[in-house]
Structures are given as C-alpha cells and as structure tokens.
Amino acid sequence: MTVLVFSEQVPTGNELLAKAREMAPVLGGQVIALAYPGSPGPEGFYKRGADRVIVPESPHLAGDVPLAENYSAILHQLCEEHKPSVVLVGSTRWGKEVAARLAGLLGCGCALDCTSVSLDAGKTLTVERLVLGGNAMSSEQMAKLPAVLTVPAKVIPCLPEAASPGGQVERKSFELAPPRAASLKVTPREVSGVKLDTAQVVVSMGRGVKAKEDIRIISELARALNGELGCTRPIAADLKWLPKEHWVGLSGTKVKPRVYVAVGISGQIQHIAGMRDSALIVAINKDKDAPIFKAADFGIIGDLYKVVPEIMNQLKTCK
Amino acid sequence: MVETVVVAKVTVDVQAVKMDADTSEPILKGVPLKVSDFDKNAMEEALRTKAKLGGKVRVVTAGPPEARDKLRELIAMGAEEAYLVTDARFSELDYAAVGKLLAAAIRKLGKIDLVLAGEASIDQYSGQMGPRLAGALGVPSVSYVRKLTPDKEGLVAEREMGDLVEEYRLPYPALVTLTKEINEPRLPNMMQIIGASKKPITEWRADTLGVAPAELEPAVRLAGLRGIVMKRRNVLFADEPPEAARKLVEALRGEGVLGGGQK
Numbered sequence A: 001m002t003v004l005v006f007s008e009q010v011p012t013g014n015e016l017l018a019k020a021r022e023m024a025p026v027l028g029g030q031v032i033a034l035a036y037p038g039s040p041g042p043e044g045f046y047k048r049g050a051d052r053v054i055v056p057e058s059p060h061l062a063g064d065v066p067l068a069e070n071y072s073a074i075l076h077q078l079c080e081e082h083k084p085s086v087v088l089v090g091s092t093r094w095g096k097e098v099a100a101r102l103a104g105l106l107g108c109g110c111a112l113d114c115t116s117v118s119l120d121a122g123k124t125l126t127v128e129r130l131v132l133g134g135n136a137m138s139s140e141q142m143a144k145l146p147a148v149l150t151v152p153a154k155v156i157p158c159l160p161e162a163a164s165p166g167g168q169v170e171r172k173s174f175e176l177a178p179p180r181a182a183s184l185k186v187t188p189r190e191v192s193g194v195k196l197d198t199a200q201v202v203v204s205m206g207r208g209v210k211a212k213e214d215i216r217i218i219s220e221l222a223r224a225l226n227g228e229l230g231c232t233r234p235i236a237a238d239l240k241w242l243p244k245e246h247w248v249g250l251s252g253t254k255v256k257p258r259v260y261v262a263v264g265i266s267g268q269i270q271h272i273a274g275m276r277d278s279a280l281i282v283a284i285n286k287d288k289d290a291p292i293f294k295a296a297d298f299g300i301i302g303d304l305y306k307v308v309p310e311i312m313n314q315l316k317t318c319k
Numbered sequence B: 001m002v003e004t005v006v007v008a009k010v011t012v013d014v015q016a017v018k019m020d021a022d023t024s025e026p027i028l029k030g031v032p033l034k035v036s037d038f039d040k041n042a043m044e045e046a047l048r049t050k051a052k053l054g055g056k057v058r059v060v061t062a063g064p065p066e067a068r069d070k071l072r073e074l075i076a077m078g079a080e081e082a083y084l085v086t087d088a089r090f091s092e093l094d095y096a097a098v099g100k101l102l103a104a105a106i107r108k109l110g111k112i113d114l115v116l117a118g119e120a121s122i123d124q125y126s127g128q129m130g131p132r133l134a135g136a137l138g139v140p141s142v143s144y145v146r147k148l149t150p151d152k153e154g155l156v157a158e159r160e161m162g163d164l165v166e167e168y169r170l171p172y173p174a175l176v177t178l179t180k181e182i183n184e185p186r187l188p189n190m191m192q193i194i195g196a197s198k199k200p201i202t203e204w205r206a207d208t209l210g211v212a213p214a215e216l217e218p219a220v221r222l223a224g225l226r227g228i229v230m231k232r233r234n235v236l237f238a239d240e241p242p243e244a245a246r247k248l249v250e251a252l253r254g255e256g257v258l259g260g261g262q263k
Ligand SMILES: Cc1cc2nc3c(=O)[nH]c(=O)nc-3n(C[C@H](O)[C@H](O)[C@H](O)COP(=O)(O)OP(=O)(O)OC[C@H]3O[C@@H](n4cnc5c(N)ncnc54)[C@H](O)[C@@H]3O)c2cc1C
Pocket: A205, A206, A207, A208, A209, A231, A232, A233, A234, A235, A247, A248, A249, A250, A251, A252, A253, A263, A264, A265, A266, A267, A268, A269, A270, A271, A274, A284, A285, A286, A287, A290, A302, A303, A304, A305, B037, B121, B122, B125
C-alpha cells in the first residue's frame, strides 16, 4: 500500500522519499509526495523516489502563514483517497503539529521525532525515539496501520538524484473548510549568527554564571578556544540573556563538537541529551557532586570565576 | 465567561530515573511521579484567563490510579474541578487510545471554550497530544504559544517558529499548547494545599465515557526501552584553580584539541 510523504522543507522531503522508496515494495504500493506549495521545484521529488507528486491548490492556502489546520485536512483527504499504510512527515515544529493533528483526524497511531524507521519483510513497522528526557531510546511497534510518523532532517540519507525526468507534477484542488484560525501578523525575529550544530568547539554556560555582564568571561574563553558560545535553557528561556540559537539540549540545539566545555552547568539529563555526542567533554563546576562530572572526560571542581581566568592565563602563556 | 479545561499529564520524574547497571535498562519502578512541567504553565494560564474573563477552570488527567495524588497539586493551584480518566491497563494505552479517552472526557464536560495543554510532556517530549486532540475534537489550534491574550470571543496567540514570530487569532472553541516561557506557575500556599486534599476528584473510565474497549486497542506498542549509558573518562582536578587550570590545559593539549583555528 501507498506511502505518503510531506515536508515543507525540500531536503527533508527528499530524505523521507528514500525511506518511502525502501518501504513501498514491501507494502506493495506507490510513493506519493505532497509538495508544499511555497517550495521550489516540486518536480525534483520525482528524481528522489516519488511515483507521484501532488501540489495542493485551494483559495484557503493563500496568505503568508501556512495553517496546520489546512495541511492536516489536505493530508486527511489524501489518506481517504489513497489509504496509505504510512504517512511520513518532516519533523519540524510545524510538521509535528500537522502530523499530530492528522493522527487525531484519523484516530490512528503516531510517533514523532523518530530517529529510525524500519519495516521488516513481514510488514512490521518499528521506530525508535528518544524518551524519558533523553535517558532512553524506546523501540515502538506499529500494531495497526496506517501510522503517521515524523522524522527529523538528516536522519535518513537521500537517494542519489535519478537521471530520468520523472512525471508531471499534478496540481490538485482541495475542498477545504474555511480555516478558523487567522494569521494576524508575522515578524522576523532577531537571530544571532551562531551556528552550534557545525561548530568544532562549543563553550557553554549555565546558571553558575551569576550576572549577565559575566557572559563576557565565558565568551572570551570560547574565543580563546576558537569556539562558539552555548548555554543551558534557563539562560536563554528564563533569563533571556542569550538568544535561543545558543541553547543546547533536548529542546534546544543538538551539538557534537570535538570539544564541549560546560561551565557552571549542573548537567540535568535534558542538557546532556543535547551534547553527549561531543568527542571530548570538559566540565567546570564548584559542586563535586554535580551530575555534569559523570558526563565529562575532564573536570575541574572549583569556582568558575577563579578557574576560567586561570585557564585563560594558561592558554596565553602556553601559546 | 471562558470555560477552560487544562489537560495535564502525570508522568515519572525523568530526573530521578536510574539505569540498571546490568541490563542498562531504565528502572521505572519506584520512580516518583510528578505533574509534567509545562502543564503547570497551562494551569497558570487558565487561572489568569479566569481572573480576567471569569468562567470555570477544570483539569483532566488520563493516567494510572496513582496519578490522583498529583492531581491535587493542580487543585491547590486553583482548579475548581478535577477529573481522572483511568483504566486498569493504563500503562498499555498509546497516544491514540489516550487521545480518544481525553477527547471523550472533554466532550462530556459540556460547553468548553478553551483547552490548554503543555507544549510537550517531560517523559515523551513529543508535543503530540495537543494537536491530536484538536484534530479529534475538530477545533482550531496553535502549538508552542508563548503569549496568550484571551477575550470574550476568542484569543490571540503568539509563537516563535524558526526565524519568525507569528500571531494568530482563533475563535472559541480552541486548543492551545503552551511553552515554559509563557508564565511562572504560582506556588500554592499551605492553606490551598490542605484545602485541595479535601476536594473531590471525579473518576471516569472508558465505559463512563462511552469508549468501547476495542477503541483502546493500542496502535503503537512499546517493544523495548534501552537506557543511554554515558561512558566518559571522568578525570577530575580538585586542586587550587591555577594548578587545576594548568592540568586541564595540559590534558587538552595532550588530546591535540588546542590546535587553534579548527573552527
Ligand atoms: C522538557 C524539558 C526540556 C528541557 N530542555 C532543556 C534543554 O534543551 N537544555 C537545557 O540546558 N535544559 C533543558 N531543560 C532544563 C533542565 O532540566 C535543567 O533545568 C537545566 O539544564 C539547568 O540549567 P543550569 O545547569 O544552567 O542550571 P542549574 O541546574 O541551576 O545549575 C547551575 C550549576 O552551576 C554550578 N555553579 C554555581 N555557581 C558556580 C560557580 N561560581 N562556579 C562553578 N559552578 C557554579 C552549580 O553547582 C550548579 O551545578 C529542560 C527541562 C525540561 C523539563
């Protein structure tokens, strides 16, 4: 049976198509890609594994903000028509909203943020997800189909681009109920240029830093190590000392630098879940029992206000 | 008057989960339960809505019988009615089943204008239940809301999505999921805590809600749980700062990570 694929992000859509292509022969069906009307080049999905590419049309899709209500209704209608076994959606915040609402409309099973999806020859579909705040990986089996799954970007490798041009993109009009939510305003948010996910060195600070001015101490250490500045959630979300691009963890950015330095960070599981793939982890904390030390290769038990300047000295004298 | 219901989850305290040294499976037995963090933000927002516009604040939890005690924390905060939807096999139920129970419970409450949920629960960190319920109930919704301005006819909700700040207007009935930034949940005082211990909690089961057992057959089954074990060197320097710093920098140089320019 059919696999239906949807992501507003073209690269993620391409990745999901690779998984759909792998599943389709087992399920004995087609791969249908629903293209997001605002995205460029929907015909490209044919080269990445789609049998059919559909671009939705409706007067209600106009406007600058896509409503989850509309897109889950479109997917719902496609589900009624094609009876897919699996709906794969890109795991962005918006994608998860659309997918979960669709699962509510269908009353079916749904798993979000799957880090692996596998279908065995007996058509048993199993996914893995991070649960318990990052403490554990759960393996979940779909006992009934259809299932709606979301998969984050860069989990599944794309298929190489096929040379054949593929078919025609189908423009399909959908009868949508007038949406009840209305977009009032969209404003760009000020974003800092920091790119944590690709940084080789990340120096992060937590609540151990007592005043906003003291961020300087940590950012100087980051600079001395040619690294980027990261932080814990309270620093970004509660105190709002740093923009959220700096926030590392389960609900922030996941990083895997060569070196991660945690300064004044207690090491709660939700923070660890965002940095434990770092090659080398260093911690500075004045509490010898802080859980961060269990996650560290090297640690200094001490007051960061005394320790960090000493490290700066060492780095200077040894250069 | 805005009739509000908070859907709140009682979960294991993930901070207290330990790993079995032999099997590296998380040990869930005996782990204390707690109200999922963001659901207290949802309760706080419900209480502020009531203060502004009137109406009743209710709370509904679907959970094991032991969830009952934790529900009292939300009554102490100010919930006027509390409902526990439970089932003897609760631990086997999946999102689809729990979603059906919660949707049926909300319908049974009668006229509801506003359903508030957390952005995500601490154990699943999924963000599924809110939009799932909105789909099942056929009401409009917005997730990840960090600022909510309700009025008599509907609400304005603000959220951050990537590089954009979006503002929506929704008519009632509507469902909104809230992030932690939205407010600071109030801490009940002693009187309120004692008062809450005497308040009744209504218990509903699938049959009271008219949900047939077949509808609760899970679509998703837990096949295994594997703890993620950290293996690190744990070399600690407890010397005076200058000495500790020297040792650390030496160690880092030994690892070849102080090359510079490797950004
Ligand atoms: C669903 C959910 C998702 C979450 N997601 C994230 C996430 O993505 N990222 C995240 O970071 N958190 C997240 N959290 C929050 C997380 O649980 C912790 O609350 C948070 O990481 C703690 O931040 P912290 O270490 O800065 O502060 P604290 O826990 O307050 O720790 C401060 C540390 O600084 C040390 N310290 C104090 N003074 C000094 C000094 N002078 N010198 C040296 N050390 C000092 C203390 O010993 C302490 O260990 C999440 C929570 C939930 C419930």
